[in-house]
Amino acid sequence: MALLKIENLSANVNGNKILKGINLEVNAGEIHAIMGPNGSGKSTLANVLTGKEGYDITGGTIEFMGKNLFDMSAEERAREGIFLAFQYPVEIPGVSNANFMKTAINEKRKHKGLPPIDAMEFLQLMTEKAKLVEIDRKFLNRSVNEGFSGGEKKRNEVFQMAMLEPTLAILDETDSGLDIDALKIVANGVNKLSKATNAFVVITHYQRLLDYIIPDFVHVLYNGRIVKTGNKNLALELEEKGYDEIKQNANL
Amino acid sequence: MDNREIKNILAEEFLKFQSKLNGQKTSTINAIRQEAFNAIKNLELPTRKSEAWRFTNVSWLNEHDFLLRNGNPDINLSNEDIEPFTIKDLNENLLVFVNGTFSEKLSRIKYPRDEIIIESFRDAEKRNAPNLLKHFSLLADYKNDFFTALNTAFAKDGVYVNVPAGVIIDEPIHVMFISDTRQGAVMSNPRNIFLIGKCSQINVVETYHTIGDNPAFTNMVTEIFMNFATHFEFNKIQNDKGNSYYIGTTQVEQAKNSVFNASTITMSGRFIRNNMYTAFKEENAETNLNGFYFMRNNDFVDNHTLIDHAVPNCNSNEFYKGILDDSAKAVFNGKVIVRPNAQKTNAYQQNKNILLTDDSKINTKPELEIYADDVKCSHGATTGYLDKEAMFYLRSRGISEEMAKSLLLNSFASEVIERIKIAELRDDIKRQVADRLTVDDLYFCDVLGDVFKAIENKQ
Numbered sequence: 001m002a003l004l005k006i007e008n009l010s011a012n013v014n015g016n017k018i019l020k021g022i023n024l025e026v027n028a029g030e031i032h033a034i035m036g037p038n039g040s041g042k043s044t045l046a047n048v049l050t051g052k053e054g055y056d057i058t059g060g061t062i063e064f065m066g067k068n069l070f071d072m073s074a075e076e077r078a079r080e081g082i083f084l085a086f087q088y089p090v091e092i093p094g095v096s097n098a099n100f101m102k103t104a105i106n107e108k109r110k111h112k113g114l115p116p117i118d119a120m121e122f123l124q125l126m127t128e129k130a131k132l133v134e135i136d137r138k139f140l141n142r143s144v145n146e147g148f149s150g151g152e153k154k155r156n157e158v159f160q161m162a163m164l165e166p167t168l169a170i171l172d173e174t175d176s177g178l179d180i181d182a183l184k185i186v187a188n189g190v191n192k193l194s195k196a197t198n199a200f201v202v203i204t205h206y207q208r209l210l211d212y213i214i215p216d217f218v219h220v221l222y223n224g225r226i227v228k229t230g231n232k233n234l235a236l237e238l239e240e241k242g243y244d245e246i247k248q249n250a251n252l
Numbered sequence: 253m254d255n256r257e258i259k260n261i262l263a264e265e266f267l268k269f270q271s272k273l274n275g276q277k278t279s280t281i282n283a284i285r286q287e288a289f290n291a292i293k294n295l296e297l298p299t300r301k302s303e304a305w306r307f308t309n310v311s312w313l314n315e316h317d318f319l320l321r322n323g324n325p326d327i328n329l330s331n332e333d334i335e336p337f338t339i340k341d342l343n344e345n346l347l348v349f350v351n352g353t354f355s356e357k358l359s360r361i362k363y364p365r366d367e368i369i370i371e372s373f374r375d376a377e378k379r380n381a382p383n384l385l386k387h388f389s390l391l392a393d394y395k396n397d398f399f400t401a402l403n404t405a406f407a408k409d410g411v412y413v414n415v416p417a418g419v420i421i422d423e424p425i426h427v428m429f430i431s432d433t434r435q436g437a438v439m440s441n442p443r444n445i446f447l448i449g450k451c452s453q454i455n456v457v458e459t460y461h462t463i464g465d466n467p468a469f470t471n472m473v474t475e476i477f478m479n480f481a482t483h484f485e486f487n488k489i490q491n492d493k494g495n496s497y498y499i500g501t502t503q504v505e506q507a508k509n510s511v512f513n514a515s516t517i518t519m520s521g522r523f524i525r526n527n528m529y530t531a532f533k534e535e536n537a538e539t540n541l542n543g544f545y546f547m548r549n550n551d552f553v554d555n556h557t558l559i560d561h562a563v564p565n566c567n568s569n570e571f572y573k574g575i576l577d578d579s580a581k582a583v584f585n586g587k588v589i590v591r592p593n594a595q596k597t598n599a600y601q602q603n604k605n606i607l608l609t610d611d612s613k614i615n616t617k618p619e620l621e622i623y624a625d626d627v628k629c630s631h632g633a634t635t636g637y638l639d640k641e642a643m644f645y646l647r648s649r650g651i652s653e654e655m656a657k658s659l660l661l662n663s664f665a666s667e668v669i670e671r672i673k674i675a676e677l678r679d680d681i682k683r684q685v686a687d688r689l690t691v692d693d694l695y696f697c698d699v700l701g702d703v704f705k706a707i708e709n710k711q
Contacts, residue, residue: 050648053640078650090645094663103659104649111650143663160649 001066003028003199004049004168009060010224011048018044020224021060026168029196033210033235034203036221037243042203043087045221046172050084051077064168078104079111081167085157085174092144097156098126100144101163108164129162133189151182158189165193170201175209187212207239222250258313262292262402265320269406280385281377281407288394288404295398307583307615308525308554312497318439318469320352320406328432329463334358337428337461342676344426344457345370347411351432352440354409362423369414370425373443376412383414383447391475391503391531399499403473407443410472413456417449417479424455424485424674431461431468431496438466444474446484453483455674460521462493467522472500480534481509485673488526491519491684494549501527506566508534515672516555517681518545519688524553530568531560532594543572544668546685547580547612554583561594564624570601573668575661576612586631587619594624601631606638606664658689 004026011019018041026032036042048055049062051074062069064082072080092100106116117125130137133155145153154174161169171190175183190200190213202213210218210232218234219226222243227250228234238246266289273282297313298305329350338346347370348358354372361370369381376384394404411427431438448454462468478484490498498521504512516526530539545553559568574582584603605614618631638660646656665685672678 052644052648073653074644074647075650075652075656078648084648086645086648090639090641092642092645092660092663094666095659100646100649100659103655104646104651107652107655108650164649 002026002063003065004201005061005063007061009045009048009062010058011044012056012058013044013054017058018224019048022221022224022226024219024226026199026201028167028199030216031194031200031202031213033213033215033218034201034221035205035207035218035235035238037247038205040221041224042221043172046084046170046201046203049077049170050074050082075107076111078164078166079108083161083164083166083169085154085161085169085171087172087174087176089145089148089153089157091146091148093146095144097140097142097144101126101160104160104164125163129159132162132192133159134185135159150177151179154178154186155182155189158186162189162193165198167198168201169193169198170203172203173205174202175204175206183209184212207235210235220246222246225250258297259293262405266405269320269408273408279377279380281388284389284394285405285407288389288401291395291401292398292405295396295401298398304556304585307581308552310523312523313469316437316467316469318437318467320439320441329355329358329430331358333463334428334430334461337430337459339426339457339459339677339680342424342426342457342674342680344424345421346426346428347372348428348430349409349411349440349442350430351438352409352429352442363421368416368419368421369412371412373410373412373445374408381412381414384412384445387445387447387475387477389475391477391505392473392501397501399471400473400501403441403443403471403501406441407473408441410443410445410474412445413454414447415449415452415454418451419449420453421455424457424677426457426459429458429460429470429472430463431470433462433464433466433468435464436466437468439469439471442470442472444472446474446476448476448478448482448484450480451482452479455485455487457487457489457674457677459489460492460496460498462496465495467495467497468492469497470500472498474500474502476502476504476512478504478506478510478512478537480507482507483510484512486512486514487672487674487677488514488516489519489677489681490517490521490524490553492521494520494522494551496521497523499525499527502529504530504539506530506532506534506537506539509536511538511540513540513671513673514542515668516541516543517669517672518543518547518553519684520547520549520551521553522551524551525556526554527556527558529558529560532563532566535563535565537566539566539568540671541568541570541572542668542671543574543584544665545572545574545582546577546665546688547574547582548577549580550578551580552582554585556583556585556587558587559589559599561588561590561597561599561624563591564593564595564597566594567598568600570603571668571671572603573664574603574605574614575608575664576605576614577608579609579611581613582615584614584616584633585619586617588621588629588631590620590622590624590627590629592623595626597624597627597629599627599629603633604664605633605635606661607635608637662686662689
């Protein structure tokens with residue numbers, strides 16, 4: 001059974017057709033890259049998968065581990081194992097990273113019928129995962145993303161991903177705005193988390209990130225459809241030639 | 253009941269009150285009481301036609317028989333009765349007033365009187381404390397303000413504090429006002445005076461409580477005189493029953509280099525009007541007024557502030573935040589006067605509100621009167637609902653909508669609550685807010701911070 005199965009998905013935002021029949025199957029152990037020019041629908045796809053409000057699903061189905069995703073609220077999807085690393089992580093003054101993560105982990109544990117996490121166990125987990133993304137422990141006690149630099153915010157997304165251990169992680173342009181050192185840290189975090197039982201969907205503009213996270217499949221999203229699928233070489237090809245050829249072919 | 257009837261009842265009460273005064277009848281204080289009573293005769297009960305009461309309706313005054321009930325507070329209440337009103341772990345000077353009368357039995361005052369005076373207004377009046385006679389009603393506008401006049405006419409007890417120069421009182425002075433309504437509706441008129449000597453510092457906590465099911469009306473006036481380089485932490489904590497009515501005026505006068513910090517925290521009460529008036533008498537003084545209100549049901553709170561920049565080089569900062577649920581309503585009115593010679597004034601004001609329902613309501617209004625040209629003044633007011641992006645961010649990590657809402661409201665509140673300087677009080681308020689929001693893990697992050705520090709130190 002596929003981990004994620006999207007069939008003929010279409011969705012509108014404010015009456016505009018953004019997704020126009022997406023088909024995608026992601027299996028456990030795979031890393032998928034979704035590339036495409038601006039406005040092609042990449043972030044819409046990520047938001048529809050994670051249950052953000054404001055999107056009208058006009059057709060198609062999404063199954064996650066055999067369950068209909070549309071029957072689940074955003075928080076239920078997260079508890080079932082879907083994670084989105086935000087393109088623009090939100091600042092939440094007054095809520096510490098530590099409290100945020102503890103609340104999230106305990107909500108997930110409650111969902112699975114487990115007791116709340118032991119404080120010392122949680123502390124160890126945080127220390128371990130903070131090392132993975134090279135976050136200073138002082139960050140954990142600060143308000144979520146407040147006053148963080150762009151790179152720190154993205155590392156914090158990967159840190160949260162490491163804490164929550166999702167089955168399906170979607171990275172929405174996590175590489176944008178990162179310098180090469182931060183990019184390597186983020187990629188390294190993803191590679192260490194990648195297992196035979198989970199999968200990643202990496203949305204990106206540029207091929208650069210894919211030097212460090214090697215995808216099994218590369219999909220090109222254009223004008224609300226996946227117009228081309230290939231292996232990692234497709235990303236290199238796009239880097240060289242740009243999207244013009246793809247646009248032309250799609251518009252034919 | 254109309255205006256005239258209320259005045260007739262007050263006249264009868266005043267005669268009764270005067271007949272019980274004995275020795276204090278001929279004092280200078282009583283002369284002011286008489287003046288204030290005469291003023292009441294000519295003053296109208298505020299209506300919504302007057303600008304300062306536009307959104308604030310006091311018609312409830314006609315609906316209940318609020319009477320002065322003296323009785324003996326030492327007989328009617330025990331320490332167990334007031335236990336729920338104490339603040340956990342607070343090492344305090346406790347002064348308890350029941351229906352406006354000081355209870356020696358329930359109070360715990362730590363300082364000997366000859367050095368630092370912390371006593372009841374009544375005791376101070378009995379011994380003709382010179383500073384009390386000199387300062388009584390110097391700031392309170394009993395000739396023009398109906399409720400101040402009412403308080404002044406009936407002023408008989410309250411807290412009197414006179415701190416000499418150069419004293420820092422670590423233990424907060426907790427003034428607890430209790431209305432015992434088991435015999436019927438109660439009106440009380442506590443009158444407080446604080447005189448702070450040069451370079452001295454005190455922390456004050458005021459709390460209000462009702463026992464019994466009848467309504468209580470507390471009409472309070474507090475006068476605070478701050479000398480050179482004094483520091484005053486003033487905390488008003490209002491979390492009383494749903495049938496309590498409160499009108500309180502605090503008047504502060506600040507000398508050079510003094511700092512007045514106030515936190516007004518309002519969690520419940522049927523009707524609350526807080527008048528917080530400060531005036532700079534000399535330069536380089538500072539006022540910080542913080543407020544947080546979190547009202548539910550049909551509760552009402554009105555914060556009226558007035559900062560009088562009468563002299564140059566002073567700073568004022570107002571920061572009020574509120575959450576309104578159910579049909580609760582709130583008013584914020586922040587008046588700042590910068591007089592013509594008050595150059596180099598900094599005056600900032602902010603009021604932020606979150607409405608949780610369509611029935612809740614806020615009326616917020618800045619009133620800036622600026623007559624000097626070299627000043628920095630700003631004001632801002634926001635009213636909104638919870639941030640949707642933040643809500644989705646939290647939910648996308650598996651946190652339920654309800655919990656996400658609680659976390660965000662708790663963080664909204666904490667921005668003000670963190671400014672409370674007394675740690676035990678701050679924790680107590682945090683707990684009250686967290687209990688209402690059912691955020692269980694509120695302290696976790698604090699605890700965690702300590703654990704981290706311990707680990708860092710070990711390494």
